[in-house]
Amino acid sequence: MSDVIVAGWGRTNPARSSLYECANQQSVELVISDVGERGALARGLGRSYGDAAQVSGGKLVGLTGRIISLDPTSGVVIVDAGVSIDELLRYIVPKGWFVPVTPGTRYVTIGGAIAADIHGKNHHRDGSIGAWIESLNLITAVDGFVTVSPASDPQLFWATIGGMGLTGVIMSARIKLIPIDTPLMEVTTQRHNNIDDLMEAMVSKDSDHRYSVAWVDTTVSGSRLGRGVVTWGDHASSERIRVGRGRRVRKYKASQRFSVPEFIGSRRTIRRWNAVAFSEFWFRSAPHSRADELQSIPKFFHPLDAVGNWNRLYGRRGFVQYQFVVPDDRPDVVVTALRCVARERPADFLNVLKRFGDAGDGMLSFPMRGWTLTMDLPVTDGLGQLIHHLDELVMEAGGRIYLAKDGCSSPQVVSAGYPRLNEWRSVRSRVDPDGIFQSDLSRRLEL
Amino acid sequence: MKTSTGEFQTIVLFGGLSEIGLAILDRCVTPATTTVVLACRNVDAGADVATALHNSKNCDVQVVYWDASHLKDHDRWVAQFMTDHGDIDLAVMAAGVLGDQDQCDADPNAVADVLLSNSAGPSVMLSAVAQQMRVQAHGRIVVLSSVAAIRMRAANATYGASKAGLDAFAQGLQERLHASGVELVIVRPGFVRGRMTQGLPPAPFSTTPEHVADAVWRSLQAAPAVVWVPGILRWVFAVLRILPSPIWRRVVK
Numbered sequence: 001m002s003d004v005i006v007a008g009w010g011r012t013n014p015a016r017s018s019l020y021e022c023a024n025q026q027s028v029e030l031v032i033s034d035v036g037e038r039g040a041l042a043r044g045l046g047r048s049y050g051d052a053a054q055v056s057g058g059k060l061v062g063l064t065g066r067i068i069s070l071d072p073t074s075g076v077v078i079v080d081a082g083v084s085i086d087e088l089l090r091y092i093v094p095k096g097w098f099v100p101v102t103p104g105t106r107y108v109t110i111g112g113a114i115a116a117d118i119h120g121k122n123h124h125r126d127g128s129i130g131a132w133i134e135s136l137n138l139i140t141a142v143d144g145f146v147t148v149s150p151a152s153d154p155q156l157f158w159a160t161i162g163g164m165g166l167t168g169v170i171m172s173a174r175i176k177l178i179p180i181d182t183p184l185m186e187v188t189t190q191r192h193n194n195i196d197d198l199m200e201a202m203v204s205k206d207s208d209h210r211y212s213v214a215w216v217d218t219t220v221s222g223s224r225l226g227r228g229v230v231t232w233g234d235h236a237s238s239e240r241i242r243v244g245r246g247r248r249v250r251k252y253k254a255s256q257r258f259s260v261p262e263f264i265g266s267r268r269t270i271r272r273w274n275a276v277a278f279s280e281f282w283f284r285s286a287p288h289s290r291a292d293e294l295q296s297i298p299k300f301f302h303p304l305d306a307v308g309n310w311n312r313l314y315g316r317r318g319f320v321q322y323q324f325v326v327p328d329d330r331p332d333v334v335v336t337a338l339r340c341v342a343r344e345r346p347a348d349f350l351n352v353l354k355r356f357g358d359a360g361d362g363m364l365s366f367p368m369r370g371w372t373l374t375m376d377l378p379v380t381d382g383l384g385q386l387i388h389h390l391d392e393l394v395m396e397a398g399g400r401i402y403l404a405k406d407g408c409s410s411p412q413v414v415s416a417g418y419p420r421l422n423e424w425r426s427v428r429s430r431v432d433p434d435g436i437f438q439s440d441l442s443r444r445l446e447l
Numbered sequence: 448m449k450t451s452t453g454e455f456q457t458i459v460l461f462g463g464l465s466e467i468g469l470a471i472l473d474r475c476v477t478p479a480t481t482t483v484v485l486a487c488r489n490v491d492a493g494a495d496v497a498t499a500l501h502n503s504k505n506c507d508v509q510v511v512y513w514d515a516s517h518l519k520d521h522d523r524w525v526a527q528f529m530t531d532h533g534d535i536d537l538a539v540m541a542a543g544v545l546g547d548q549d550q551c552d553a554d555p556n557a558v559a560d561v562l563l564s565n566s567a568g569p570s571v572m573l574s575a576v577a578q579q580m581r582v583q584a585h586g587r588i589v590v591l592s593s594v595a596a597i598r599m600r601a602a603n604a605t606y607g608a609s610k611a612g613l614d615a616f617a618q619g620l621q622e623r624l625h626a627s628g629v630e631l632v633i634v635r636p637g638f639v640r641g642r643m644t645q646g647l648p649p650a651p652f653s654t655t656p657e658h659v660a661d662a663v664w665r666s667l668q669a670a671p672a673v674v675w676v677p678g679i680l681r682w683v684f685a686v687l688r689i690l691p692s693p694i695w696r697r698v699v700k
């Protein structure tokens with residue numbers, strides 16, 4: 001056990017708690033057998049941005065683990081929850097498999113990925129990770145170690161998928177992988193001068209590709225509002241590589257080139273001027289239209305991972321990643337949100353727009369059919385107000401915000417956005433009537 | 448909880464009718480705020496303030512009876528608060544009276560009142576709040592001290608001494624809370640033009656409740672240990688506190 005002060009990836013509200021590194025079922029059960037009023041919670045790699053993975057004054061359960069088995073014919077992997085997607089990819093990619101869903105960083109644990117029911121650039125086609133989980137081993141407060149699948153206990157299963165660690169500690173999972181031919185991506189890029197064109201391109205071409213995402217510029221307004229670069233991708237087939245220019249490296253290599261040192265973190269490096277400069281550069285350096293480019297997996301999926309601890313660039317006050325989704329028929333909210341943000345002129349250059357496919361079955365899962373916009377906003381004095389305003393827009397449109405990113409929303413916004421919250425609550429009170437599992441997020445949002 | 452944008456969900460103001468305290472609430476109550484508790488002796492007057500605050504901020508505002516001088520009750524008061532409202536995210540200690548120095552000279556009971564209201568009462572309550580926040584492992588405390596705590600003057604000797612007691616207690620608490628996840632900021636305003644000082648001749652570098660509130664808000668985002676309002680008083684008092692007494696007397700006359 002060690003006394004730690006931890007925060008989310010946005011580094012906004014550090015919390016003190018005691019951390020227990022657990023290697024097995026017994027040690028987790030020991031920790032949760034004696035939890036005071038301040039609760040316990042599993043924590044993965046802390047890549048959620050706000051306060052989802054912390055429980056101030058309580059006990060944090062960290063998990064170590066390994067990849068247990070991979071069935072080479074069905075592609076089902078059994079893996080401990082503490083294993084990261086990074087470790088998993090290093091093992092499975094050379095064997096011709098890929099994770100069904102990956103977030104924009106490979107440094108997340110399987111437990112964290114399931115608890116947030118993460119989505120990737122392929123959501124419009126493949127759904128969120130919950131759809132690929134065959135079963136889970138979970139330690140709950142009431143029943144201890146249980147194996148749950150969608151057939152055995154659909155309530156508990158779908159309350160745990162996206163349940164933000166509040167139903168118990170996920171110990172391991174059976175996950176269905178997807179086969180790949182090569183470790184390369186075939187990428188199409190298009191640049192559009194305003195948001196309408198960008199969204200139109202996404203609507204018309206998303207279905208042609210497995211992966212799709214767009215970067216949007218919030219530093220420009222007027223007729224250039226929401227200009228951006230959309231990329232589509234697919235796993236490259238081996239024929240495609242043979243006929244392509246020369247032979248590409250076929251090995252999977254994922255490395256971190258540089259890590260931002262700690263002392264940088266006391267002041268904010270990202271400023272309005274460099275955000276503007278970066279955005280201009282990023283936009284201009286993208287091709288107007290380019291097809292069939294080959295990219296490595298890290299470059300296509302995890303470009304930010306090339307720099308370690310990049311969140312320190314936001315300084316001591318940290319940043320908020322604001323991500324919302326609104327129904328398909330409300331693209332206007334995306335435009336309004338972009339306009340609001342552009343007007344406030346924050347030092348913001350990382351914005352991602354994506355179209356989701358149908359929602360999965362997770363009761364608190366974030367994705368639903370529609371548009372999702374993600375923005376990295378440094379904390380400044382006016383930010384609270386801007387976010388409350390965005391929250392209102394989203395709520396009015398029948399949308400929701402992503403709990404894994406949230407650190408500042410309100411109970412009202414969340415209960416309006418998650419119509420199955422009460423159903424989830426009843427499962428939670430069944431498996432954890434005394435509220436052993438808590439987080440700062442669950443306290444703040446009165447989940 | 449405190450949100451990632453530095454807003455507070457549950458706020459308690461000790462000295463719920465204090466003008467500076469209410470100015471601080473005006474600054475610190477945001478749309479993220481769910482509950483405000485005004486802790487004061489005069490609950491009837493508190494109710495009017497609460498209604499006004501509720502109407503302007505649209506959050507739940509409650510008035511809870513609290514008498515700083517009932518030293519033995521503070522512990523229970525905090526326990527009851529936790530049962531009713533959960534974690535305290537921000538506590539503002541603004542309770543206090545100015546007292547009348549002439550009366551204090553004539554009547555030792557008046558001295559006792561000032562010390563209880565400004566020093567002993569708030570200190571005991573701070574201790575109870577700090578203990579709760581230590582368990583929570585998060586929370587912010589704002590203590591309203593005064594520049595009068597720095598060097599005693601004849602005109603308000605008892606007030607100064609009571610604030611000096613509170614200030615010193617808060618400094619000690621700051622040390623105790625180091626690395627606990629709880630932060631405490633001491634605010635030392637100069638002469639604040641307002642209800643409490645009505646009719647008194649204003650001193651140089653005087654300030655307003657609104658300025659104090661702004662300074663408090665900024666300090667809550669940046670976490671310094673001591674805030675002077677206006678900021679220049681830090682340097683003014685660095686000099687004043689070491690002046691030889693004969694000169695000091697002439698300066699503050």
Ligand SMILES: Cc1cc2nc3c(=O)[nH]c(=O)nc-3n(C[C@H](O)[C@H](O)[C@H](O)COP(=O)(O)OP(=O)(O)OC[C@H]3O[C@@H](n4cnc5c(N)ncnc54)[C@H](O)[C@@H]3O)c2cc1C
Pocket residue numbers: 009041042043044045046047048049052053063081082102103104105107108109110111112113115116117118119120121163164165166168169170171304404405439
């Ligand atoms: C650069 C970057 C890009 C990202 N891109 C995406 C993206 O494209 N799509 C997306 O969906 N998300 C994305 N995220 C968010 C990230 O995928 C999620 O926050 C994920 O939950 C982080 O996993 P973690 O292991 O760091 O978990 P933590 O942040 O440590 O925890 C997150 C939640 O999972 C719970 N949890 C962790 N382990 C367990 C366990 N074993 N049992 C039960 N509960 C557990 C915690 O209690 C907490 O509620 C991104 C994050 C970053 C930093």
